[in-house]
Amino acid sequence: MSLASKIKEIFSQNLLDTLTKIGQIAENHGLKAYAVGGFVRDLLLEKANFDIDIMVEGDAIPFAENVGQELNADCKLIERFHTAHIFLDKLTIDFSSARKEVYRRPGELPEISFSNLRDDLYRRDFTINALALSITPNQPFELIDLFGGESDLRKGIIKVLHTNSFLDDPTRLYRALRFADRFKFVLDSNTEYLFDKAIKISAPSTLSIKRIAAEIDKCFKEKYPLSLLNKYRSSGLLEYYHKLFKGQTRPDFSFSMVRAMTTRLKSKFPGIIENAVFWSLLLSTLPLSEAQTLLNNSGLPHSVVLQVTSALSSWQVILTKLSLAETKLEIYNALKDACPETLALIYLKNKNKEIENKINQYVNQLYSIKPSITGKDLVEAGIEPGPQIRQILEKIIEKKLECPELTRKEELNLAGIPNI
Numbered sequence: 556m557s558l559a560s561k562i563k564e565i566f567s568q569n570l571l572d573t574l575t576k577i578g579q580i581a582e583n584h585g586l587k588a589y590a591v592g593g594f595v596r597d598l599l600l601e602k603a604n605f606d607i608d609i610m611v612e613g614d615a616i617p618f619a620e621n622v623g624q625e626l627n628a629d630c631k632l633i634e635r636f637h638t639a640h641i642f643l644d645k646l647t648i649d650f651s652s653a654r655k656e657v658y659r660r661p662g663e664l665p666e667i668s669f670s671n672l673r674d675d676l677y678r679r680d681f682t683i684n685a686l687a688l689s690i691t692p693n694q695p696f697e698l699i700d701l702f703g704g705e706s707d708l709r710k711g712i713i714k715v716l717h718t719n720s721f722l723d724d725p726t727r728l729y730r731a732l733r734f735a736d737r738f739k740f741v742l743d744s745n746t747e748y749l750f751d752k753a754i755k756i757s758a759p760s761t762l763s764i765k766r767i768a769a770e771i772d773k774c775f776k777e778k779y780p781l782s783l784l785n786k787y788r789s790s791g792l793l794e795y796y797h798k799l800f801k802g803q804t805r806p807d808f809s810f811s812m813v814r815a816m817t818t819r820l821k822s823k824f825p826g827i828i829e830n831a832v833f834w835s836l837l838l839s840t841l842p843l844s845e846a847q848t849l850l851n852n853s854g855l856p857h858s859v860v861l862q863v864t865s866a867l868s869s870w871q872v873i874l875t876k877l878s879l880a881e882t883k884l885e886i887y888n889a890l891k892d893a894c895p896e897t898l899a900l901i902y903l904k905n906k907n908k909e910i911e912n913k914i915n916q917y918v919n920q921l922y923s924i925k926p927s928i929t930g931k932d933l934v935e936a937g938i939e940p941g942p943q944i945r946q947i948l949e950k951i952i953e954k955k956l957e958c959p960e961l962t963r964k965e966e967l968n969l970a971g972i973p974n975i
């Protein structure tokens with residue numbers, strides 16, 4: 556089957572038309588354009604990948620602006636990196652200029668200069684990611700395979716393009732394990748040798764915490780994060796994130812429960828952030844102050860940092876309260892201020908069935924019980940603002956936990972203001 560037919564089959568006629576149009580616009584500008592990277596790799600594997608990278612031999616910025624205008628799509632330019640994104644329905648298409656990279660110092664970001672297709676493919680991590688698909692009308696949907704990527708895909712092999720690859724960019728050590736784990740591929744023997752050698756000379760120590768955290772974050776987005784995380788542990792890659800992970804070589808099976816747990820909590824807490832649960836679980840094995848510093852330096856999105864901070868700082872205290880809680884009110888009070896990520900973390904850290912039952916009871920039954928009258932109602936009814944308002948509301952909640960069908964009128968009676 557031709558690659559154009561594959562795009563139509565795996566994605567849609569629409570995407571095929573869009574890529575054809577982009578190819579035509581490139582030709583009108585005298586440029587050659589290619590789809591590159593993960594999109595092409597996954598197309599050959601017959602998997603849908605909606606991260607589409609287009610590379611042009613020339614300046615990508617004016618080209619992307621033009622594509623944006625002609626396709627009536629928003630275009631965002633990132634001048635510093637000479638890249639641009641256009642937003643088309645649910646798709647984001649990234650544009651970059653073909654470039655050559657020179658690594659002045661291992662582990663640092665490279666210096667880049669405009670170049671051609673070959674240099675751009677050669678600067679990439681693995682042969683399977685160094686495939687290009689021409690989209691210009693003179694070579695429509697033709698595969699460009701300069702380094703044997705297609706055959707490596709068929710054989711299930713992860714292979715670097717040159718000897719210095721892991722040293723130039725040690726994030727590729729994490730990436731090699733990630734792609735091998737995701738596709739059930741193996742490292743080719745020379746790549747494995749270079750991998751071991753890079754670990755032996757501590758190549759990842761040249762990476763910033765942010766770059767390592769970004770790799771771990773991608774691990775948490777994989778289908779089977781536990782399997783990959785174990786490989787990071789056993790290969791020694793995790794300890795470059797924090798030295799205290801060094802001794803932790805045993806798999807922690809709780810990681811395989813995060814997704815199911817988050818999905819379950821989502822029905823009651825739609826805002827729960829799955830990645831924040833993964834991060835909380837990983838960082839919970841470090842002393843709190845170390846975990847917090849590491850988290851603050853990891854460059855994760857603010858929303859994730861907030862939830863992880865909350866979970867790490869509160870889960871142990873809440874767990875102690877919950878162990879002592881016996882009545883519905885005590886369970887409710889122990890958990891009422893916990894964010895959903897904290898609930899998930901307590902559940903995952905704890906191996907005690909009784910605690911599990913209490914969390915289930917809270918989530919399934921107690922959490923949604925709220926008085927229908929508010930503090931404002933009480934103040935309007937003439938009750939002095941102050942601790943008594945909280946006491947009255949607590950009394951109503953206590954009653955409601957036992958008898959959820961309590962009406963507003965009955966709540967008002969309990970508050971001692973029957974005539975509001």
Ligand code: CTP
Nearest residue numbers: 592593594606678679680681684685724726727
């Ligand atoms: N790339 C590279 N070296 C890196 C990171 C990226 O050579 N350290 C190249 C690869 O060609 C890769 C492309 O940039 O295919 C896009 O990078 P990224 O989006 O991170 O990877 P994908 O291959 O798309 O992986 P995924 O499927 O996980 O999104």
